[in-house]
Amino acid sequence: MRIDLHSHSTRSDGKESPSEVFEHAAAAGVDILALTDHDTITGWSEAAEAASRLGMGFVPGIEVTTVAKVGEGRRISVHLLAYLPNPNHEALHTVLGETKVSREARGRAIVDRLATELPITWQMVMDHLEDGATIGRPAIADTLVTMGVVENRSAAFSYYLDSKGPFYVSNDTVEVLEAIELIKLAGGVPVIAHPLTGVNSQTRRQDLPLAHFEQMIEAGLSGFEVYHRDVPEEARTWLLELAGRHDLIITGSSDYHGVHGKPNRLGENVTAPEMLERIIELGTGTPALL
Secondary structure, eight states: OOOEOOOTTTTTTOOHHHHHHHHHHTTTSSSEEEEEBTOOOOHHHHHHHHHHTTTTTEEEEEEEEEEEEEEEEEEEEEEEEEEEEOOTTTHHHHHHHHHHHHHHHHHHHHHHHHHTTTOOHHEEEEETTTTTTOOOHHHHHHHHHHSSSSSSHHHHHHHHTTTTHHHHHHHOOOBBHHHHHHHHHHOOEEEESSSTOOOTTTTTHHEEEEHHHHHHHHHHEEEEEEOOOSSOHHHHHHHHHHHHHHOEEEEOOBBBBBSSSOOTTTTTSOOHHHHHHHHHOOOOSSSOOO
């Protein structure tokens, strides 16, 4: 049983429709797939239809954009995978709407900074998105590719969209502890996406210290996405030990964005069936279709 619990479609920053994502997943031998577009559930219906047609299981999810306050005045971006929440829960629905507005404001600010050096406009970015799609930096990266500024998305993120680069604008969205509580209230299961990405033993505690992990767990965090290509091996060991101490769920997934999106491939990391069973037991907002 191959279970991949993190993928994106054109409803956010993926390069393929929900149906195409599931078709590629079936071809890759994935049996159960979660669609987890950023801050939106608009792809769920199409995903459910595609999964049924292909004889696959579907786990409805959302990747919720949040910020964490760590240290004195320091804010970092934290993404939460919310599995099986009730999409009609009023407070969660409101936060997702506010986050989409914040994402657009951030995108416009990044484009304004880029425009001081490049002939880029906001309309050029919008031309790379479906109507109503959640806006994020990948759409700006695609615009830079179309303009011939960079070869691909990865090259755009390595300089123009890097979090430490001159054009970066930070997120202004819901705080992570509040988001965890909202997801739980909506019957969802919050799992932190790709934690400790790219860090090592010297930077790990500075970037997201143990105390903050414990705050998230106390607020109701259900698990960690440990098996992800961007989570270093040393970080995996640390996360597995912490998860074992608190009896948390461990997931693995691809974070697929399309054949021509990120290099991540469907099914390259998978979740154990017993971990999915725990998610289904905890999730009361929306049923998984298995």
